[in-house]
Amino acid sequence: MLDPWFKRTYPLKHLKKAIYWHLAEYNLLRDASGVLFTTLTECHLARQSFSRYSAREYVVGYGASACPHPSQIDYSAFYKCYPELLGKEVYLFLGRIHPKKGVDLLISAFSQIARHNPHRHLVLAGPVSSSYHSYLDCLIRSLSIESQVTWTGHLDGNMKWAAYSTSSLFCLPSHQENFGVSVAEALSASLPVAISSAVNIADRVQATASGFVRPDTTVGTFDALQSWSSLDPDQRLLMSQRAYSLFINEFQWTHVSDRLARLLYDSESLPYI
Secondary structure, three states: OOOHHHHHHOHHHHHHHHHHHHHHHHHHHHHOOOEEEOOHHHHHHHOOOOOOOOOOEEEOOOOOOOOOOHHHOOHHHHHHHOHHHOOOEEEEEEOOEOHHHOHHHHHHHHHHHHOOOOOEEEEEEOOEOHHHHHHHHHHHHHOOOHHHEEEEEOOOHHHHHHHHHOOOEEEEOOOOEOOOHHHHHHHHOOOOEEEEOOEOOHHHHHHOOOEEEEOOOHHHHHHHHHHHHOOOHHHHHHHHHHHHHHHHHHHOHHHHHHHHHHHHHOHHHOOOO
16 A cells, blocks of 8 residues: 555545554554565555655565366356357456456457457456446446446356456556456466556566556557457467466465565575665
8 A cells, every 4th residue: 555556546545544654654664674565666666655764675576376277177167157258259357346457448448449349258357336337337338348248246266267267368457556466367377468557567577478568548458459459379379378487487376485485584585675
């Protein structure tokens, strides 16, 4: 919550947090033996929200559970619930559906690549408030893509992994994301990602060509989806392989736990920022 996006977006809430910061939280961070961050970007942004800031900063990373082997996923159960997805090119959002996540941007961008291509389908998976659901439903109807959008609600277990494994592209045009666990999960399923530059692991996705990183705007999101749709099958396969390699090399829990253990047992083994 030290990310300055919250300060800009919710100034009244930030005012209350600033009082608490000066009374207690500043001293807590200043006096801690270490303050742990999931990414270097998150660490740098944390310095920008309050007037006083002092911390011994360590970047230890974060991880996600790996997608099961395809032989362990019950695809028939998934398609029984969502038969309209069978044989479709699925663009997947999976996570909490909240204005912060840029789902409205995704819907608008998707409509531009899907309106004349019924083979493409957007899946919105995750919990959502009734008011925001209504707002997004109105947006979908206004764009005339009702038949190409599926709401699933919260997915977990087999249904979650089936959603990742049967999709073509994972999409998260978020306005702010400390790490992005759902992005790491998608990578573990060899699923390329289209994410905004405000997702704090965007630099790793871009550096490894595991997906597309664009601004958190409708134009940027459309460009990411269009870039994916223009790839030929061999290019898509290569990007899928890179996505899985990124997960294996950086976001497995074993890597994260090793870094954390090194820090806890020998803080000098990891340089602080």
